[in-house]
Amino acid sequence: xxxxxxxxxxKTLGHIRTFASKSGEVKLNFKKADTYLCDGPSHSTVTxxxxxxxxxxxxxxxxxLETVCDGLYKKKLIRGFCHLYTGQEAVCAGLESAITKDDxxxxxxxxxxxxxxxxxxxxxxxxxxxxxxxxxxxxxxGSMHMFTKNFYGGNxxxxxxxxxxxGIAFAQKYxxxxxxxxxxxxxxxxNQGQLYEAFNMASLWKLPVIxxxxxxxxxxxxxxxxxxxxxxxxTRAHYVPGLKVDGMDVFAVKEAGKYAADWCRSxxxxxxxxxxxxxxxxxxxxxxxxxxxxxxxxxxxRQTRDPIENVRQIILANKIATxxxxxxxxxxxxxxxEKASEKAIAAPLPQARELxxxxxxxxxxxxxxxxxxxxxx
Amino acid sequence: xxxxxIKKVNSLLVRSFHSSVPNKSSGPSSPIIYPSLxxxxxxxxxxxxxxxxxxxxxxxxxxxxxxxxxxxEDVGFGGVFRCTVGLRDKYGASRVFNTPLCEQGIAxxxxxLAAQGATPIAEIQFADYIFPAFDQIVNEAAKYRYxxxxxxxxxxxxxxxxxxxxxxxxxxxxxxxxxxxxxxxGLKVVIPxxxxxxxxxxxxSIREKDPVIFFEPKLMYRSAxxxxxxxxxxxxxxxxxxxxxxxxxxxxxxxxQMRVLLQAVNMxxxxxxxxxxxxxxxxIQPWDVxxxxxxxxxxxxxxxxxxxxxTGGWAAEISATIQERCFLHLEAPxxxxxxxxxxxxxxxxxxxxxxxxxxxESIKKTIVY
Numbered sequence: 038x039x040x041x042x043x044x045x046x047x048k049t050l051g052h053i054r055t056f057a058s059k060s061g062e063v064k065l066n067f068k069k070a071d072t073y074l075c076d077g078p079s080h081s082t083v084t085x086x087x088x089x090x091x092x093x094x095x096x097x098x099x100x101x102l103e104t105v106c107d108g109l110y111k112k113k114l115i116r117g118f119c120h121l122y123t124g125q126e127a128v129c130a131g132l133e134s135a136i137t138k139d140d141x142x143x144x145x146x147x148x149x150x151x152x153x154x155x156x157x158x159x160x161x162x163x164x165x166x167x168x169x170x171x172x173x174x175x176x177x178x179g180s181m182h183m184f185t186k187n188f189y190g191g192n193x194x195x196x197x198x199x200x201x202x203x204g205i206a207f208a209q210k211y212x213x214x215x216x217x218x219x220x221x222x223x224x225x226x227x228n229q230g231q232l233y234e235a236f237n238m239a240s241l242w243k244l245p246v247i248x249x250x251x252x253x254x255x256x257x258x259x260x261x262x263x264x265x266x267x268x269x270x271x272t273r274a275h276y277v278p279g280l281k282v283d284g285m286d287v288f289a290v291k292e293a294g295k296y297a298a299d300w301c302r303s304x305x306x307x308x309x310x311x312x313x314x315x316x317x318x319x320x321x322x323x324x325x326x327x328x329x330x331x332x333x334x335x336x337x338x339r340q341t342r343d344p345i346e347n348v349r350q351i352i353l354a355n356k357i358a359t360x361x362x363x364x365x366x367x368x369x370x371x372x373x374x375e376k377a378s379e380k381a382i383a384a385p386l387p388q389a390r391e392l393x394x395x396x397x398x399x400x401x402x403x404x405x406x407x408x409x410x411x412x413x414x
Numbered sequence: 415x416x417x418x419x420i421k422k423v424n425s426l427l428v429r430s431f432h433s434s435v436p437n438k439s440s441g442p443s444s445p446i447i448y449p450s451l452x453x454x455x456x457x458x459x460x461x462x463x464x465x466x467x468x469x470x471x472x473x474x475x476x477x478x479x480x481x482x483x484x485x486x487e488d489v490g491f492g493g494v495f496r497c498t499v500g501l502r503d504k505y506g507a508s509r510v511f512n513t514p515l516c517e518q519g520i521a522x523x524x525x526x527l528a529a530q531g532a533t534p535i536a537e538i539q540f541a542d543y544i545f546p547a548f549d550q551i552v553n554e555a556a557k558y559r560y561x562x563x564x565x566x567x568x569x570x571x572x573x574x575x576x577x578x579x580x581x582x583x584x585x586x587x588x589x590x591x592x593x594x595x596x597x598x599x600g601l602k603v604v605i606p607x608x609x610x611x612x613x614x615x616x617x618x619s620i621r622e623k624d625p626v627i628f629f630e631p632k633l634m635y636r637s638a639x640x641x642x643x644x645x646x647x648x649x650x651x652x653x654x655x656x657x658x659x660x661x662x663x664x665x666x667x668x669x670x671q672m673r674v675l676l677q678a679v680n681m682x683x684x685x686x687x688x689x690x691x692x693x694x695x696x697x698i699q700p701w702d703v704x705x706x707x708x709x710x711x712x713x714x715x716x717x718x719x720x721x722x723x724x725t726g727g728w729a730a731e732i733s734a735t736i737q738e739r740c741f742l743h744l745e746a747p748x749x750x751x752x753x754x755x756x757x758x759x760x761x762x763x764x765x766x767x768x769x770x771x772x773x774x775e776s777i778k779k780t781i782v783y
Contacts, residue, residue, distance in 0.1 A: 230546070
């Protein structure tokens with residue numbers, strides 16, 4: 038994604054390059070992760086101009102993607118359910134930078150940005166949301182069921198993705214690929230039984246799965262303290278080591294992600310990461326998001342812990358780029374998303390026959406009306 | 415009269431199932447004058463929609479039975495469909511409380527409570543989420559009385575859940591799982607279609623001495639409005655309702671599908687002069703075999719319609735029983751107008767659902783057979 042972006046904007050990048058400081062490196066400290074049954078990563082890292090600009094661009098793309106989705110939903114072009122990731126960008130960006138494109142990710146329904154980070158085009162994503170033929174799932178899945186290479190969705194049923202993530206990890210171990218599986222879930226899903234079944238199997242068989250709890254403090258409208266016994270999600274797997282990470286700091290996420298990936302790849306078995314993150318928007322587009330929490334709380338997080346703002350401040354403070362250059366990036370992203378959404382809006386709807394394809398591997402007669410009139414391939 | 419109209423049938427436009435243009439005709443959400451059930455000695459009435467009627471029913475149950483408790487995800491503030499609004503304030507947080515996100519836990523917990531004599535009214539937020547609880551319901555709740563030879567039971571259990579298509583629900587907010595539970599001996603499955611009946615059936619279900627799964631048609635929560643009696647009344651389980659009497663063909667359905675069927679029936683009447691007998695099954699298990707059989711013996715033709723996929727849907731059970739009991743009375747094969755054998759689609763919903771046009775067409779075909 039960044040390489041595509043750079044090709045398009047070589048003029049911009051050239052401008053940034055000439056402005057860089059000699060070494061272009063920045064040393065950063067961040068909040069140390071809480072650890073359980075492991076030592077955890079260091080709380081400092083060295084980053085450079087490329088990485089900083091890359092994070093800024095990626096997270097701006099995520100934020101813009103979700104903003105455009107919001108607009109399309111309000112225009113009733115997207116229907117059904119739509120869960121936005123606004124505020125949680127650092128988790129997606131940080132994790133992706135800690136793993137490779139050959140590793141596998143599975144998450145719940147807040148999945149739009151993972152599609153981008155895994156390599157799908159914005160047009161594919163918008164088309165799927167708009168239920169068009171050019172969508173990644175041919176328009177048959179919608180917001181919650183997006184899939185692409187090494188990304189298994191996009192799951193509507195809460196918690197169902199966790200045992201599946203463990204299964205994906207088993208395949209990696211069995212085939213000796215050296216890849217890891219990231220099974221992501223939320224604080225609400227952390228109370229589902231199947232998650233603990235997955236923990237047990239992963240631990241018993243030392244599967245290379247990183248269980249990641251994106252704790253945004255609210256399971257739909259229910260706060261953590263009203264639904265969950267105990268405080269911490271990273272210790273809940275009891276016999277599985279865990280880390281609690283500041284999920285709004287992309288570098289903290291990246292370091293924890295790298296630590297966890299190395300842990301799994303070295304054959305030590307599963308590990309749990311709890312991401313302390315926050316969503317500014319409601320649970321879904323039908324939730325205003327302020328009946329169970331105060332506006333002050335939301336604004337407070339937005340002003341003090343916003344992931345994109347954090348990176349912007351680091352860039353400006355270390356003179357990696359100027360405000361104007363960052364604005365150019367933002368404008369380019371805005372343009373990219375707008376063009377993609379226009380293309381998606383203009384795309385055709387799926388053909389009617391897609392209603393009865395992909396039920397089984399072979400196209401079989403689908404009973405709908407009397408048998409003689411069933412849909413036959 | 416009927417023969418004459420058959421000629422008319424052939425000249426009518428048949429909608430193409432393979433049209434790529436979404437069907438723009440009105441669906442069950444357009445105003446249909448659905449006949450309200452008359453309750454004897456109704457007393458004072460109040461205008462209520464479906465969720466208000468259900469709320470009222472639970473209010474009365476909680477009031478009269480001090481052992482009744484309501485729980486589920488988000489029921490405390492009123493629930494995602496507002497069925498439990500005001501109940502926590504009225505009866506306290508120890509009787510109306512939220513559970514964490516764990517359907518299997520909710521079901522098991524409810525069964526345990528019922529086994530101890532409480533009257534748990536558990537809510538599963540969407541029928542699509544009932545599957546983690548499937549084991550508890552089918553293996554524990556249904557078999558409790560049987561396996562203990564009557565020593566223990568969880569008869570006072572009621573599980574309520576919104577089901578059915580809603581226009582934009584997609585795969586996981588639209589399913590109709592009634593036949594999975596209908597096939598399980600030991601359970602009762604009830605599906606109301608109007609506010610008045612929902613309240614009466616819910617009160618009967620809560621007080622029923624066997625575990626009941628109560629599926630509420632979510633499409634109707636706001637759109638179905640009736641003058642509902644505010645007093646305490648029950649509608650017996652296992653009894654179907656003849657919504658409209660007729661003599662040419664029997665049409666059977668339940669829940670939100672009733673309005674669709676009424677629309678088809680009205681069309682058949684106006685355009686073809688066919689007199690249809692419309693039956694609302696109300697209770698899926700145990701279903702009212704006698705009423706249906708009596709009707710089929712009168713008309714000789716049957717259509718059964720439901721949103722759930724055709725293969726193995728509850729219409730199959732009804733069809734088999736009808737042909738067993740009324741074989742020589744049948745003039746035409748029994749038609750089932752159901753959802754297709756695919757997962758419930760997102761964008762294709764309008765094609766998938768058994769709408770009034772598909773039913774109308776089926777009526778036409780059956781009459782001329």
